[in-house]
Amino acid sequence: MTGALLLLAGLLAPDATVPLPPVPHSPATWDLPSGKDPLRYVGVFFARGTVTDLKPTSALLDGQVTGRLFGPNGVTTDDDAHTYIEQRYLGFFDYSPTLLDGRATLRGAFEIDFTYGDLSNSTRPNAGGAINGDVVNLQTKRLAADVALTDDLRLVVGLQPLADSARDPARALPDDLLHAGGHLMFWGTDAAGVSLFGSWQRRAFARLSYFDLYLNQSDRDDDVELVMLDGALTVAASTEVGLHAWYLRDRSRGLGSPLGAGPASKLAAYNGTTPLSLGPDRADADLYWLGVDASHNRWLAGGPLSFSGLLMLNLGTFDVIEGSNRSADAPPFDDTDADLFAFLLNLEAAWRWGRASGDVLSLELLYASGDDTPDDRTVSSVVTGNAYGVPGALHATHRSLLLFPDSRVVNRQVAVVYDPGNLGYGVTAAFLNGSVDVIDETLTLKLGYALAAAAAQPVDGDRFIGQEFNGEILYRPMPFLWFGAHAAIVRLGTFLEGRVNDDPLPDGRPWVGYLSMTWVHF
């Protein structure tokens, strides 16, 4: 009652005026800053010094190897520790001419990989040394024009990021690509093409893209083309559902990269992707992906829990063509078409148990189908971009360093399971990661565990691939600059025995440790 009376007394008091210097009013813009810099730049510097028992044995690649550990790329282990240092710089610049009021932007990006004292990106005889640094190693990563057709629709033409998402990767946040859409598990690289990106009130996204992954001889129908149609819709608070339909037309018959391209190529064997064993013969492929994904609170900010899931069906046919280099002792040509039917399921859950960004416990489960006879013409494991690029996909949420590919690399990226196709056997995997910010947003400690088994039972071996224990310390002494110390050790199962060509599987336990520095500047 007293409060009500006091309230009433306050209401009855008169309004009043006191003098203060007058504030001039003007009809100027309410936008700040009013002038936008037409040229914007973001750079990423990364360096790491590594010690590991991984040992590259390929004289051709001179240590700079990607792909499957103990595979035909020649990377194995021994009892010694090997060291190397390497660095990478990525520069992204956008130029939006003032004349066009931001309706058109040129997007460019370059990459400089510098490896101290050995080859740079396998371009012999381009071996340089740290002392002089005379290594030509500039790569073009992005060169695209981004034009606003309407307020909601943008056309992107040229070399651009290729991701399995409805969002434009050049504009998306990392969490939107890693925990939604295809999670970058199928496509995560750069490619030349044309894309149409639609965005409506930041709640609905759609894209239609065409990429020419390999244009071999322009007068022949020997290209690899990819068409992607994706949509993403916000269906509830912080909750999004996506649909994906992609078509890949592969008429390269193995042409493309130096190792070829596609499931029937050597590249597939190097990367441990889904194989198609045709001996001397080739195939024209028509592959389809149909997928659905859902995510809730993927930024892990709208609440303490986040979930995401992805189900991708992979269908297709391989029209087998007689190879031109068949030897006399080759088996008779078999024109039986090969069929692909496979699927992948990925589920993630995370709990931010503390206030800081690093106070997170996460669990990820992965199942990718496979079969026990990958050498036949019934293909039951998924095909990803890793069958066409090095790498072509970028599964990074597992945070494993050796059992699955580490994303913090320069030119050496080797893992026991490099691709969910896993030699055609598929994979069942679990990843558990827990971290704590000892100093909020400054010092993070992380421990991780990864476990992997083949989805299908090999005829001559066990399904258990291995398990990894890893740890990480990240220290951020200043904004957007991190120093890291990382280590992992893998205990191998027996799955790889019998799948290492003619070499015996080493007894050693693969391990790696490295110090890193990452600096993002703009």
Add this chain to the structure above:
Amino acid sequence: MAAKGRLAWLALAALALVGCHRGAYERMETLRFDQLTTPGTMRTARVGDVDVRYFEAGVGPVVLLVHGLGEHAGYWNENVPGLLEKDVRVVAVDLPGHGASDKPHDAPYTMGWHAAVLRGLLDVVAPDEKVTVVGHSMGGQIALRLALTWPDRVKHLVLLAPAGIERFTPGEGVWLKQVSTTATFLARSEDELRAHYRKNVFGAWSPAAEHHLEERVRLRRAPDFRPYIYAVVRCIHGMIDGPVADELPSLAVPATVLFGADDGLVPNPVLHGGSAADVAAEARRLLPRARVDVLPGLGHMLQIEAPARVNAAILEAAR
């Protein structure tokens, strides 16, 4: 059409329907700034060229409540009833650019200007009295500026997660101003706002927190929403350009400073990291005579998350 085909089309149609979802609050009727929930009926004082809205009630020593960036007088709704029961006179202001107060384009929006406006308001509501000034976040920095400039008008400062103690280098200041654009604030979706409120602003989610999120979302199409966002950005610039930390050792007014141990905004998580305890330690160094406490389990919105604890500090200071 086969059963499977019909099922597929039904599934697509259902997905399209749920795809029409917009945020729960974005679908609701637009809120005007003069419809925001406040502690009671708001009044108007003409201070200089600006109409300043404020709530005033009670009898006793005056307590001036100064909200933080982007907030309004309604951010004291949890505190005012309890204070009025204890015989104090409460004045809760909508700072210029905020709430239902004027949002002039050419106002400087510096901390000094805000302090001058508060001084003008005090001349209206308590012309002959030293008052207890309670400032939250940016309101804390304004309160400090007010006390440094007119110590004769301030009896005691109660600072809740105050800005102004954490320092920014010149480069950090330039960067903060570069990234604090009206376009960024205008574009924030309900989901993004919810994420920001839950992770950075509120330590514990509550009906009051949900209410403030609803208000913020429903203001998006208010007639003076753009001037409000403009004022918010100008205030950020004002905080950066008007540091007070170096002047604090000369502060002649007694102060009580409270931080939430789980504050997600102080210190700035992008630029500095660390915890509110670090900023509290700096506050103790700069204000050796002040009482500085770090309250466990609380975030940035101390007055909403722990109104009884905050009211106790205010009443202790006001008497």
